[in-house]
Amino acid sequence: MVFQIILLIMLAYVVGFIYFGLYRNITARIQGRYRPTVYQSFYDSIKLFSKKQSVSYGWMFYLGPIIMATGAVLTLILVPVFSDSDFLRSVTSQGNLFVLLYLMVLGPLGNALAVGTGGNPFGVMGVVRGLTRLIGLELPFYIAVVGLIIAANSSDIVHIIDMQKIGGLNIINHPLLFIGAMISMVGFFGESPFDIPGAPQEVYSGPRTEFSGKFLALLMSQGSLFAFAKLVLIVDLFLGGADSLEMLVLKTFAIFVSIIFIGIVYGRYKVEQAVDFLMKLPTLIAVLGLARVVWFG
Amino acid sequence: MDLASKLEKLSLELVQKNDYLYKVSVKIDQLESLLLSFINEFNYITLDSINCRDDLEDGLFTITYCLQTEARDHIVMVQTSIERETASLPTMHTIWPQAEIMEREMHEMFGVDFPGHPTLIDFALEYWDNIPPLRRDFDTLEYVNSMNPFRGQRTDALDTKEEMKKKREAKKAAKLKAEQEAAAKAAQEEQNNPKQEVSGDE
Amino acid sequence: MFGLDKGDKMESGFYGSSLKCKFEESGLANTHAIMEKAVRWFESRSIFVVAYGTGCGAIEMPPTFTSRYDAERMGVVGVATPRQADLIILSGYLAYKTLRRVIRTYEQMQKPRYIMSLGSCPINGGMYWDSYNTIKKLDDYIPVDVAVTGCMPRPEAVIDGFVLLQERIRNGEKAGWEKYDENLKFYKDNQKRVLGGHVDPAYETDWYNLNGGGIA
Known part of the structure; x- marks a missing residue:
């Protein structure tokens, strides 16, 4: 099992970094630039891990x-x-959707603690902006997840996948929930119009301002792992999971590309605009989807 | 009351430079009241700039206030002189807010003091402890040479004059040689085919 | 790509590495040398830049990094903070006031770190040679790795400077930050001469130690 976990982490690391390489590629082509190589994120990561110096502010x-x-x-x-x-399977059966939803918030909280120790004002500003945005982001996503739990009558992800094999994919059965969850997913990926915490023109790198060398490399690596996990979660919940590596890559990549396209097209919201928007439109869509699930099954 | 008669009453002379530009020289004790009357009575409400000139020979600083009308069609330059040694002026930041930063700059560059000015601190320079740099008794060149000497010459550098001379001579020699060769060639060609000069086609 | 040349003798170009790299002697040293070479190759392919627009050269930065010349294809990306940067670009003349901030920014960058200067002003003062407030020789105060000449250099020249820097990193040549550490007294004396001793902190480590931190 340990071997499988290591294998999974390596797979997520590779796939995540290649996705981010592709992300930079696609962005460059859309902006009319040449493009970096697909492996550029690997190069960055290895270089950052091998930096001679990384400033630290205590444990x-x-x-x-x-x-x-x-x-x-x-x-x-x-x-x-x-x-x-x-x-x-023995590990995944231990967790359910509620545990996952808690774990998704763990990262920002840990980050907030470290940034507070660093004491950089831009970092603190970035964290505050990030946590404010999180209020808006979680609302539609949680409503969508609650809708799915009611529809499947279970909070076990494996069960939700199995239900989709019998009754058709959730993206077709519950499109409103899917739209609500996807809009907040754009924010979870830190894409425009919700890229508020690390807005480079406003708060430099936001929470990452004070992180250098190894710390930044670790943040980048966990970012790509987490991105992969979120993509797999969306695929499991709405696209019926994947039974082979090819299907997994195909489905996650489809979700990823659609998120990239949304991110490239739009500009950035202000903090209050983003929370305002997320509390209105996506929440309304998700609530409608939830009502449909509750009353019509 | 128009501008000229008003100034005549104060026994000041209004010099017209061109259609829109006037100049008036005033003593330092009259300055503030004159500027106020320009604002209140003649609508010269905008302060464009405060300029300073260092008249080292006379021991004076000549200060010029440029005022502009609200309609932006006339400018008046109010000129006054202050002692170079004491170098003190009344501050105008209560009348025009923009005067604050102009006076701060003048304080830094000429060492003019403004009693009552709220922020008379460093402006563009930091920790400057020499003579204010735009005063004429500040020797810029000497200061620059002592602080920032020039980069030394390259060790493989050649004398430009000599090199150019050599180059010119080589060029001249080459030209002479080419001329001689051309002459020799022409002579030879003439020898080979004496009377076949090409005439222009018609 | 990086490959191992058997006859290639490497000087230990690495900070803090006590291991003498001699190819012929032991297999371990051999592996170490390969690793160093690999790391250097990755370092050369990923350069994070903080572009400090000190003078008129700042206007050459946007075309270098955007659609027209796209420096990202060589792995050269702009970042927002000196903590994350490997290279600082000083584009133009430096007043004393700017120099003070540049020194501060440079010392906040993490090793290995490099400096590129644009234009003739950082080299010999350029058109500001007789200014009372502008330095003439930047390399007296901080170690410049690549000086791109021109007034101003076009983005092609800037990219040429990137390529030169990448070659130097790949070859493991002695970089500016190593010279800075070795000749710290020389640089600090020069800085104090023009800045009048108003350079704080005295050196980067002092700054960290004040706050109870340290360098990892």
């Missing part, structure tokens, strides 16, 4: 990225990656 500063990475790895392990195989 809490070390702990922050580690807490974030813990949240990402746990999320990754608890999400069932392959629907039919026994791959990590």
Whole structure:
């Protein structure tokens, strides 16, 4: 099982970084630039890990990225990656959607602790903006998840996947829930119009301002792991999971590309605009979807 | 009352430079009241700039206030002189807020004091402890050479004059040689085919 | 790509590495050398830049990094903070006031770190040679790795500077930050001469130690 976990983390690391390489590629082509290589994010990561110096502000500063990475790895392990195989089934059956929703908030909290130790005002500003945005982001996503739990009559992700095999995919059965969850997913990926915490023109790198070298590398790595975990979660909940590696890559990539396209097209909201928007339109859509589930099944 | 008669009453002379530009020289004790009357009576409400000139020979600073009308069609330059040694002016930041930063700059560059000015601190320079840099007794070149000497010459650098001379001579020699060769060639060609000069086509 | 040349003797170009890299002697040293070479290659392919627009050269930065010349294809990306940066670009003349901030920014960057200067002003003062407030020789105060000449250099020249820097990193040549550590007294004396001793902190480590932190 340990071997499987290590294998999964390596897979997520590779796939996550290649996705971010593709993300930079696609962005460059849309902006009319040439493009970096697909492996550019690997190069960045290895270079950052091999920096000679990384400034630190005490043990809490070390702990922050580690807490974030813990949240990402746990999320990754608890999400069932392959629907039919026994791959990590004994672990994934331990967790359910509620645990996952808690774990998804662990990262930002750990980050907040570390940034507070660093004492950089831009970092603190970024964290405050990030936590404010989180209020708006969680609302439609949680409503959508509650809708799915009611529809499947279970909070077990494996069960939700199995239900989709019988009754059709959730993206077709519950499109309103899917739209609500996807809009907040754009924010969870830190894409425009919700890229408020790390807005480079406003708060420099936001929470990452004070992180350098190894710390930044760890943050980047956990970011790609977490991105992969979130993509798999969406695929499991709405696209019926994946039974092979090809299907997994295909489905996650489809979700990822649609998120990229949304991110490239739009500009950035202000903090209050973003929370305002997220509390209105996506929440309304998700609530309508929930009502449909409750009254019409 | 128009501008000229008003100034005549104060026994000041209004010099017209061109259609829209006037100049008036005033003693330092009359300055503030004159500026106020320009604002209140003649609608010169905008302060464009405060300029300073260092008249080292006379031991004076000549200060010029440029005022503009609300309609932006006339400018008046109010000129006054202050002692270079004491160098003190009344502050105008209560009348025009923008005067605060102009006076701060003048304090830094010329060492003019403004009693009652709220922020008479460093402006563009930091920790400057020499003579104010735009005063004429500040020797800029000497200061620059002592603080920032020039980069030393390259060790493989050549004398430009010599090199250019050599180059010119080589060019001249090459030209002479080419001329000689051309002459020799022409002579030879003439020898080879004496009377076949090409005439222009018609 | 990086490959191992058997006859290639490497000087230990790495900070803090006590291991002498001699290819012929032991297999362990051999592996170490390969690792160093690999890491250097990755370092050369990923350069995070903080572009400090000190003078008119700042206007050459946007075309270098955007659609027209796209420096990202070589792995050169702009970042927002000096903590994350590997390279600082000083684009133009430096007044004393700017120099003070540049030193502060440079010392906040994490090693290995590099400096690129644009234009003739950082080299010999340029058109500001007789200014009472502008330094003439930037490399007296901080170690410049690549000086791109021109007034101003076009983005092509800037990209050429990037390529030169990448080659130097790949070859493991002695970089500016190592010279800075070795000749710290020389640089600090020069800085104090023009800045009048108003440079704080005295050195980066002092700054960290004040706040109870340390360098990892």
